[in-house]
Structure formats: structure tokens, C-alpha cells
Amino acid sequence: xxxxxxxxxxxxxxxxxxxxxxxxxxxxxxxxxxxxxxxxxxxxxxxxxxxxxxxxxxxxxxxxxxxxxxxxxxxxxxxxxxxxxxxxxxxxxxxxxxxxxxxxxxxxxxxxxxxxxxxxxxxxxxxxxxxxxxxxxxxxxxxxxxxxxxxxxxxxxxxxxxxxxxxxxxxxxxxxxxxxxxxxxxxxxxxxxxxxxxxxxxxxxxxxxxxxxxxxxxxxxxxxxxxxxxxxxxxxxxxxxxxxxxxxxxxxxxxxxxxxxxxxxxxxxxxxxxxxxxxxxxxxxxxxxxxxxxxxxxx
Amino acid sequence: xxxxxxxxxxxxxxxxxxxxxxxxxxxxxxxxxxxxxxxxxxxxxxxxxxxxxxxxxxxxxxxxxxxxxxxxxxxxxxxxxxxxxxxxxxxxxxxxxxxxxxxxxxxxxxxxxxxxxxxxxxxxxxxxxxxxxxxxxxxxxxxxxxxxxxxxxxxxxxxxxxxxxxxxxxxxxxxxxxxxxxxxxxxxxxxxxxxxxxxxxxxxxxxxxxxxxxxxxxxxxxxxxxxxxxxxxxxxxxxxxxxxxxxxxxxxxxxxxxxxxxxxxx
Numbered sequence: 001x002x003x004x005x006x007x008x009x010x011x012x013x014x015x016x017x018x019x020x021x022x023x024x025x026x027x028x029x030x031x032x033x034x035x036x037x038x039x040x041x042x043x044x045x046x047x048x049x050x051x052x053x054x055x056x057x058x059x060x061x062x063x064x065x066x067x068x069x070x071x072x073x074x075x076x077x078x079x080x081x082x083x084x085x086x087x088x089x090x091x092x093x094x095x096x097x098x099x100x101x102x103x104x105x106x107x108x109x110x111x112x113x114x115x116x117x118x119x120x121x122x123x124x125x126x127x128x129x130x131x132x133x134x135x136x137x138x139x140x141x142x143x144x145x146x147x148x149x150x151x152x153x154x155x156x157x158x159x160x161x162x163x164x165x166x167x168x169x170x171x172x173x174x175x176x177x178x179x180x181x182x183x184x185x186x187x188x189x190x191x192x193x194x195x196x197x198x199x200x201x202x203x204x205x206x207x208x209x210x211x212x213x214x215x216x217x218x219x220x221x222x223x224x225x226x227x228x229x230x231x232x233x234x235x236x237x238x239x240x241x242x243x244x245x246x247x248x249x250x251x252x253x254x255x256x257x258x259x260x261x262x263x264x265x266x267x268x269x270x271x272x273x274x275x276x277x278x279x280x281x282x283x284x285x286x287x288x289x290x291x292x293x294x295x296x297x298x299x
Numbered sequence: 300x301x302x303x304x305x306x307x308x309x310x311x312x313x314x315x316x317x318x319x320x321x322x323x324x325x326x327x328x329x330x331x332x333x334x335x336x337x338x339x340x341x342x343x344x345x346x347x348x349x350x351x352x353x354x355x356x357x358x359x360x361x362x363x364x365x366x367x368x369x370x371x372x373x374x375x376x377x378x379x380x381x382x383x384x385x386x387x388x389x390x391x392x393x394x395x396x397x398x399x400x401x402x403x404x405x406x407x408x409x410x411x412x413x414x415x416x417x418x419x420x421x422x423x424x425x426x427x428x429x430x431x432x433x434x435x436x437x438x439x440x441x442x443x444x445x446x447x448x449x450x451x452x453x454x455x456x457x458x459x460x461x462x463x464x465x466x467x468x469x470x471x472x473x474x475x476x477x478x479x480x481x482x483x484x485x486x487x488x489x490x491x492x493x494x495x496x497x498x499x500x501x502x503x504x505x506x507x508x509x510x511x512x513x514x515x516x517x518x519x520x521x522x523x524x525x526x527x528x529x530x531x532x533x534x535x536x537x538x539x540x541x542x543x544x545x546x547x548x549x550x551x552x553x554x555x556x557x558x559x560x561x562x563x564x565x
Contacts, residue, residue: 041393237401
């Protein structure tokens with residue numbers, strides 16, 4: 001749970017073989033698989049089956065239909081912009097939370113997780129009020145592509161911050177001091193020392209944010225709307241369901257699903273790579289759940 | 300790296316400015332817009348029959364999904380950490396799926412499975428309505444919030460090790476006693492953290508539930524669906540009233556998260 005792995009006792013080697021209630025290994029494993037099958041696997045299998053129910057040709061036809069391609073392009077481009085922006089600002093925020101001192105810091109640290117806790121439809125509504133036609137700030141971007149970007153920025157904000165923060169906390173300050181004593185300037189220290197050390201966390205955070213952005217629905221819905229130019233893939237899928245084109249909806253869903261799985265695969269590759277290279281004291285890349293739930297460093 | 304004052308201040312302005320525009324102003328905005336015309340209109344909207352029904356239904360989702368996912372989550376975490384079986388890598392991968400799938404796709408998947416022509420369509424034909432009814436919405440809520448308790452419990456179980464559990468069983472405790480007296484007290488804050496996240500996710504879920512529920516006012520509308528419907532009916536005060544309730548619940552969630560994190564550190 002907590003981001004100070006150095007303080008943790010090493011996992012005991014002899015953990016196998018202890019019997020715990022209800023988990024006679026075979027029965028327990030069977031029950032877990034049954035639950036997962038009913039809740040997760042069978043429904044997703046139904047999507048795959050529906051997507052290919054008209055054959056591979058029909059599947060391809062649906063995925064490459066002009067509107068589907070348009071929504072996929074919009075979603076990927078907006079998500080890319082968002083992860084670059086959140087990569088930069090997320091790293092800055094993590095740096096401020098770890099290395100800087102200012103009044104209200106612990107409050108800011110807590111508020112970072114708000115997008116994980118606030119329902120997406122509420123986010124959409126409030127962003128629409130703030131940056132819509134009646135904007136008190138005079139910025140009206142409702143129903144534009146910019147609105148898609150801002151909505152996705154909101155929901156993916158915590159990912160990079162929470163992935164980079166523990167790395168910064170654990171980073172050995174002596175390396176920086178050594179570099180400085182050898183005459184390196186701040187920019188050089190950042191580029192040669194800090195950035196390479198943050199890279200695994202940054203990569204994992206960006207991949208998670210990207211996966212989240214690809215599938216995001218609620219926050220985009222009211223703010224960016226469903227105009228032809230602002231229909232992201234999830235809204236496109238919803239529209240297909242409503243117009244009863246279930247094969248089309250399923251086909252595009254499969255594309256999203258595979259893309260997200262590849263991204264999550266990247267995250268676990270980064271984790272394994274980081275553990276193998278032992279860039280820091282121990283397993284410091286937050287697990288998926290820590291990222292999604294926003295488990296921050298103990299500040 | 301000891302940043303000079305100029306770069307320190309520019310980083311502060313950049314980072315905090317970003318946060319203010321993206322998070323802080325919107326948060327304040329919810330409160331401001333709700334009470335713009337006084338406390339009456341939003342209160343009326345939230346306490347209208349449909350509003351109250353939506354609130355009740357949201358709480359019902361929590362009351363069913365959270366306990367189920369908590370029991371499953373703890374059991375699954377015990378299996379993953381304490382018993383090395385061949386199924387473990389598969390289970391581990393499947394657990395993460397709900398994070399990878401768009402809520403809309405989750406809704407669609409249930410729609411296909413239980414809808415006309417679906418593999419489980421027979422359940423509905425037997426008279427037990429799943430789609431456009433509470434059971435379908437519960438299934439969607441369980442799906443989206445499945446990983447949290449598992450993911451929060453696994454690392455804690457790894458950290459505590461098995462020394463105490465082994466000591467207990469050496470002294471004659473059976474499996475259930477060991478779990479209740481030793482394991483559970485050690486993992487409680489991790490489990491509690493997972494429960495908080497599960498609850499928040501279930502309360503806020505929109506995409507998956509919107510597809511399986513049909514969003515019928517006073518029948519299959521949870522609070523987030525109520526927000527959307529109110530907005531579409533040009534009743535923005537109602538939408539904001541319900542949003543405020545959800546935002547307050549989100550703030551309580553944040554508070555609980557921070558509290559539990561501190562408990563775990565202690």
C-alpha cells in the first residue's frame with residue numbers, strides 16, 4: 001500500500017502451504033474463476049462473438065466505416081495530446097508536492113485524487129458550465145475538440161502525478177548533489193539525473209492515462225457533446241447501440257479493448273523492466289490499482 | 300537540484316495554475332451553481348420523488364455490489380498471495396480487465412449477454428428481468444468496481460508475511476480462527492481502502508449503467524443518470540442539486556482515503 005518499500009519487511013520465503021478458510025486451493029480457485037467468468041469473461045466473450053458474428057469481412061467493414069474511423073482518430077489524437085500535457089504538468093505537480101514547500105500543500109495533495117472520486121457526469125456538467133456558452137471566464141469551448149481534450153485532461157490528471165511522486169520521494173538526492181558539485185546546471189541535472197530516474201513511472205502513468213482516455217465516456221458526454229466532429233469512440237459505440245447496430249458497436253468495442261489491453265501490457269512490461277533493473281530501492285512502480293486509486297506518496 | 304527562486308516560482312505558477320483551472324475552480328463551481336438561486340430549488344429537485352428514488356437506487360447499488368466485491372476481493376487476494384496455483388496468472392490478468400474496458404463496452408457486453416438472442420436471454424424470458432432493471436445495473440456496478448479490493452489487499456498481504464499466521468496455526472488455531480484473529484486485523488486498513496474506492500466507483504458509475512438501465516425516471520435511474528436527465532430537461536438547478544450530493548460524497552471519499560492512508564502508515 002504505502003510508498004516506502006524500504007521500510008517494509010521482506011516477504012517471507014515460506015508463505016506457501018498455509019491453509020486459510022474457504023480456500024481449499026482447488027475450491028477457492030474454482031470459485032474465484034466462476035465469479036470472474038460470470039461477471040467479466042462471459043460478457044466480454046459475448047462482445048467478441050457479436051463482433052465477428054457476420055464474419056471477418058463484416059467486422060472489418062464496421063471498423064473501417066467512415067464514422068467509426070473518424071471517432072477512432074479523434075479519440076486517439078485527443079488522448080495523445082492529453083497524455084503529453086498531463087505528462088508535463090503531472091511531473092511538475094509531483095515535483096511541487098515532493099520537493100517544494102508551500103501553504104496548503106497537503107490539501108493540494110489530497111485534491112489531486114478528486115477526478116478518481118468525482119462522478120464523470122458531474123465533471124462533464126461542471127466543465128460545461130465553466131468553459132461553455134455561459135462561461136464566467138469568457139472561454140467557450142463547449143462541443144469542440146478542445147472540450148474533448150479538457151475533459152480527458154480532467155479525468156486522467158492523477159495518473160502521472162501518482163506514478164511519478166513515489167519515485168521522486170525515493171530518489172537519492174546525493175546523485176544530484178554530486179552532479180551539482182561537478183558543475184552541472186539545473187537543466188543538465190534534470191535531463192541527465194532526474195528525468196531518467198522518473199522515466200519508468202512517467203511511462204507507466206502515461207500508459208494508464210492513455211488507456212483511461214481511450215474509453216472515457218461520461219466526462220465527454222455533456223461537455224463535448226455528440227456532434228459529428230466531437231464524437232469520441234465510446235459515444236460512437238453508445239450511438240450504435242441506440243440505433244441497434246450491435247455488430248458495429250461490438251466491432252469498434254473490440255478495437256478499443258485490444259488497444260487498452262496492449263497499453264496495460266506495456267505497463268506491466270515497464271514494471272518488470274524497472275524491477276529487473278532495480279532503479280530504486282525496490283518495487284517502486286505503483287501497481288495498477290494504486291495508480292487508478294491514486295495511492296500517493298506519504299507526504 | 301536546488302531550483303533558483305525564478306524557476307521555483309514559474310514551476311509553482313504552472314503546476315498550481317493548471318490545477319486551479321482544471322480542478323479547484325470546477326469544484327467551487329459546483330457549490331456556487333447549486334446555491335445560485337438559494338437553497339430551495341436544488342433541495343426541491345433532490346427531494347422530488349424521482350430524485351429521492353435515484354438516491355435510494357444508488358445506495359442500493361452500493362449495498363449489493365460493495366459487500367460482494369469485498370468478500371470476493373479478500374478471498375481472491377488470499378488465493379493470489381498465499382496459494383500458488385496454475386490459475387493465478389490468469390486470475391491476475393482477468394482482475395485488471397475492468398480497468399482496461401470502457402464503461403460503455405461493459406454496458407454493451409451485459410446488453411448482449413442478457414438481451415434478446417444473448418446466451419443468457421433465457422433468464423429474462425423466465426420472467427426475471429435483468430436488462431432495464433435493477434439486476435442488470437447491479438451486474439454493471441460489480442463489473443466496473445471489481446478490481447479495487449483485490450488490488451489494495453494483495454500488497455498488504457505480501458507485506459505482513461506469514462510468520463504470525465504460522466505461529467497461530469502451530470498453537471492450534473484452525474484456518475478460520477487464524478484468518479479472523481490474525482490475518483483480518485492486519486489487512487483491515489488495506490481492505491477498507493479498497494472498500495472506499497469500490498463505493499466511490501459504484502456511486503459515480505455512469506457509462507455502463509446508462510446502457511443497461513434505459514434510464515427510466517423513478518425506476519432505473521441512479522443519481523448520475525438523474526443528473527444527465529435533469530440537464531437534458533433544461534433543469535440545470537436539479538442537475539446541480541444532484542451533482543452537489545455526488546460531489547459531497549466524493550469529498551467524503553477523498554477524506555476517507557487520506558485517513559486510511561495515514562492509518563496504514565502508522
